[in-house]
Amino acid sequence: MIDNWKYLRDRLDFSDSSKFYMIQLQQRKKDDASFPANNRTVKTYFISSLEEYLSLENEIKKLSDESKSRVYIRVNRRSFEEVALEVNKDLAQILKDKNFQHLKNLVPSAAGKTCSEYDKLWIVDIDADNIEELNEKSAKIINYLMSPEVNAFRYTVPTLNGMHVITKKFDSKAFSEIFPGVDIHKDNPTLLYFNPDAHRSISGTD
Secondary structure, eight states: OEEOHHHHHTTOOOSOTTEEEEEEEEEETTTOTTSSSSEEEEEEEEEOSHHHHHHTHHHHHHHHHHHTOEEEEESSOEEHHHHHHHHHHHHHHHHHHTOGGGGGGHHHHHHHHOOOOSSOOEEEEEEOSSHHHHHHHHHHHHHHHHSTTTOOEEEEEEETTEEEEEEOOOOHHHHHHHSTTOEEESSOEEEEEEOTTHHHHHHTOO
16 A cells, blocks of 8 residues: 655645645556556546645545545646636637537646646656665665755655655756666656555455
């Protein structure tokens, strides 16, 4: 089980009420072959205050357990104003193309495409088959990111198959030459919560 709720609480910035964090519950086919698509969004939350973040914890975790969905959070905040402008632009395109079936995804899609951070956070995705390999790889990468000439490391987030290293911007080309095959995501979500055993206990199956 991965539960980063309290850990990330102290690393989020709720100082500007005009901005919000985007949290999504997603079912993934890799977790249950019966799901109809590789990724399906169950619900999206826009959270703009610490009070909301804390008060919605139980609700979101319960829905995650019941739907066997992973809870992701975008580490870069969105702006309500910028999302509204993006919605307006996308709506005009929907009306022009008469693709009215896309209306239901209009706001989450617009929020996913915008980012209001002046200094964006990136994610270095470290996967490993065993803990020894993970520790060795992560130590080398973190030492590199913490070096004075790079100075990009911020914190790490545990994931199901390794960890996400949250960073400021750095020279991604130089990094990839040293660590080929390690993915860098420039505006992706990280894992907030997932209990793969919860669904089995709720449904009464082994």
